Amino acid sequence: MGDLVLAIDQGTTSTRALVFDASRRVVASAQREFAQHYPADGWVEHDAEEIWRDTLQTSRDAMAKADLSPAGIAAIGITNQRETVVLWDRATGETLHNAIVWQDRRTASVCAGLKADGHQAFVHERTGLLLDPYFSATKIAWLLDTIPGARERAERGELAVGTIDTFLLWRLTEGRSHKTDVTNASRTLLFDIVQQRWCPELLKLFRVPAALLPEVCASADHFGTTNLLGGNIAICGIAGDQQAALVGQSCFAQGQAKITYGTGGFMLLNTGETIARSRSRLLSTIAYRIDSVTHYAVEGSLFVAGAAIKWLRDGLGIILEARQTQEMAARLPDNGGVYMVPAFVGLGAPHWCTEARGMLAGLTFDTSAAHIARAALESVAFQTADLVAAMEGDGAGALAALRVDGGMAANDWFCQFLADILDIVVERPANLETTALGAAMLAAHHSGAWAGVLDNGIGAAGLKRFEPAMDSEQRVRLTQEWRGAIRRAMLS
Numbered sequence: 497m498g499d500l501v502l503a504i505d506q507g508t509t510s511t512r513a514l515v516f517d518a519s520r521r522v523v524a525s526a527q528r529e530f531a532q533h534y535p536a537d538g539w540v541e542h543d544a545e546e547i548w549r550d551t552l553q554t555s556r557d558a559m560a561k562a563d564l565s566p567a568g569i570a571a572i573g574i575t576n577q578r579e580t581v582v583l584w585d586r587a588t589g590e591t592l593h594n595a596i597v598w599q600d601r602r603t604a605s606v607c608a609g610l611k612a613d614g615h616q617a618f619v620h621e622r623t624g625l626l627l628d629p630y631f632s633a634t635k636i637a638w639l640l641d642t643i644p645g646a647r648e649r650a651e652r653g654e655l656a657v658g659t660i661d662t663f664l665l666w667r668l669t670e671g672r673s674h675k676t677d678v679t680n681a682s683r684t685l686l687f688d689i690v691q692q693r694w695c696p697e698l699l700k701l702f703r704v705p706a707a708l709l710p711e712v713c714a715s716a717d718h719f720g721t722t723n724l725l726g727g728n729i730a731i732c733g734i735a736g737d738q739q740a741a742l743v744g745q746s747c748f749a750q751g752q753a754k755i756t757y758g759t760g761g762f763m764l765l766n767t768g769e770t771i772a773r774s775r776s777r778l779l780s781t782i783a784y785r786i787d788s789v790t791h792y793a794v795e796g797s798l799f800v801a802g803a804a805i806k807w808l809r810d811g812l813g814i815i816l817e818a819r820q821t822q823e824m825a826a827r828l829p830d831n832g833g834v835y836m837v838p839a840f841v842g843l844g845a846p847h848w849c850t851e852a853r854g855m856l857a858g859l860t861f862d863t864s865a866a867h868i869a870r871a872a873l874e875s876v877a878f879q880t881a882d883l884v885a886a887m888e889g890d891g892a893g894a895l896a897a898l899r900v901d902g903g904m905a906a907n908d909w910f911c912q913f914l915a916d917i918l919d920i921v922v923e924r925p926a927n928l929e930t931t932a933l934g935a936a937m938l939a940a941h942h943s944g945a946w947a948g949v950l951d952n953g954i955g956a957a958g959l960k961r962f963e964p965a966m967d968s969e970q971r972v973r974l975t976q977e978w979r980g981a982i983r984r985a986m987l988s
């Protein structure tokens with residue numbers, strides 16, 4: 497058996513497969529962007545079949561690029577966009593509907609109703625989450641209530657549901673494994689994070705039959721074996737992408753934090769074996785379970801980060817490539833008083849305002865495409881500052897530094913502005929693919945392929961540090977102007 501590990505990273509906008517060696521270097525990779533479907537206002541869907549095809553293709557392509565046979569691969573790790581749900585037929589494996597994506601707000605009124613009926617406190621106590629359409633439970637109920645006959649078939653045990661990891665695992669193992677890991681389970685609103693099991697009261701509240709649900713395993717575990725990549729390969733690691741990035745950044749100690757800027761932005765602070773309960777509407781969630789030890793995290797979830805940049809490209813057409821925003825922002829002496837509130841799908845932490853809608857403020861005839869691009873980048877930094885303030889308000893103490901990764905972290909101008917607005921050092925590792933690396937590390941740990949993989953820190957090699965350089969008067973003024981804009985967006 498070789499010591500290479502294949503990581504499958506199924507994100508919101510693209511599916512990637514990466515082969516890592518034991519020194520955590522990327523040996524080969526393949527990536528495919530896929531279609532986003534917006535069938536109605538606030539609805540977001542993915543074609544699960546397209547995701548599956550891309551998963552197989554990118555895995556095969558990455559292996560071919562590295563000239564690898566299955567014998568060279570010690571194990572596979574899977575990491576995925578979280579909360580997104582797929583419903584399928586256990587007998588045929590066919591999906592019954594498009595995947596309903598984490599950003600989808602179609603169940604907002606159901607959540608508002610449950611809140612009005614006083615269920616928030618119980619749900620929060622058991623899951624660490626809030627009653628928000630972001631999470632899986634109300635999406636599953638919507639599928640069962642909308643697809644003719646689905647609820648009855650689910651009760652009879654004929655259907656299976658899963659987050660994307662579970663769906664891919666099922667397909668890779670040709671229906672032999674219906675499993676997930678604790679991190680993905682902890683995002684469904686159905687999982688008791690204290691007892692670490694599906695919670696019967698929550699299944700009843702959200703009207704989800706237990707027969708639909710996967711078995712819940714540790715994040716480093718034997719999930720099954722695939723024979724679809726040319727021979728047998730064991731699948732030994734699964735974690736939601738944000739938790740996988742925490743592992744990939746080696747944030748194993750209590751008090752260590754990272755933020756990953758992909759489609760959304762997700763800041764996780766490791767709280768060790770203790771569940772820290774936020775007073776500032778941040779989430780408590782499972783960071784990972786490894787060797788029977790569970791670590792928890794406090795999470796601040798931003799629904800839109802890189803997605804705002806993608807909108808500049810695909811919606812407005814003012815850029816051709818995301819990286820152009822760096823030069824556009826840098827060429828301006830200041831933001832010209834232009835602010836973007838990227839509440840395209842409402843606002844996540846710490847506001848949790850489903851009704852908020854996106855806004856561009858401060859436009860004049862002098863406003864150029866560069867101002868809008870800069871406002872998009874700045875908005876992600878301002879939102880991060882709101883999360884950091886919430887974490888500090890919860891008593892987390894002042895952060896010494898913040899580790900960043902994900903596609904948008906490649907933008908130097910953004911990282912510097914982030915350091916300026918937070919007034920703390922921002923650290924960026926050489927490898928921004930920490931999500932995939934985290935999945936690989938979990939699989940390597942369980943399969944024994946990489947000795948001591950969880951003990952060796954990420955190391956300073958290639959780490960780039962962005963030191964804060966903005967004067968405090970300017971920082972305070974910009975932050976106040978941002979707060980004014982976000983207040984107005986919440987009234988919209």
Ligand SMILES: Nc1ncnc2c1ncn2[C@@H]1O[C@H](COP(=O)(O)OP(=O)(O)O)[C@@H](O)[C@H]1O
Nearest residue numbers: 507508509758759802805806818819903904907
């Ligand atoms: N240089 C850049 N500057 C700003 N945003 C970027 C840059 N490169 C990529 N992005 C944004 O990052 C996102 C892609 O990051 P990725 O980690 O692949 O996301 P996901 O896993 O959610 O699909 C896209 O939304 C893209 O617009």
Ligand SMILES: O=P(O)(O)OC[C@H](O)CO
Nearest residue numbers: 507508577578758759760
């Ligand atoms: O696709 P990403 O990387 O923005 O991550 C999506 C999150 O997992 C949603 O909770």
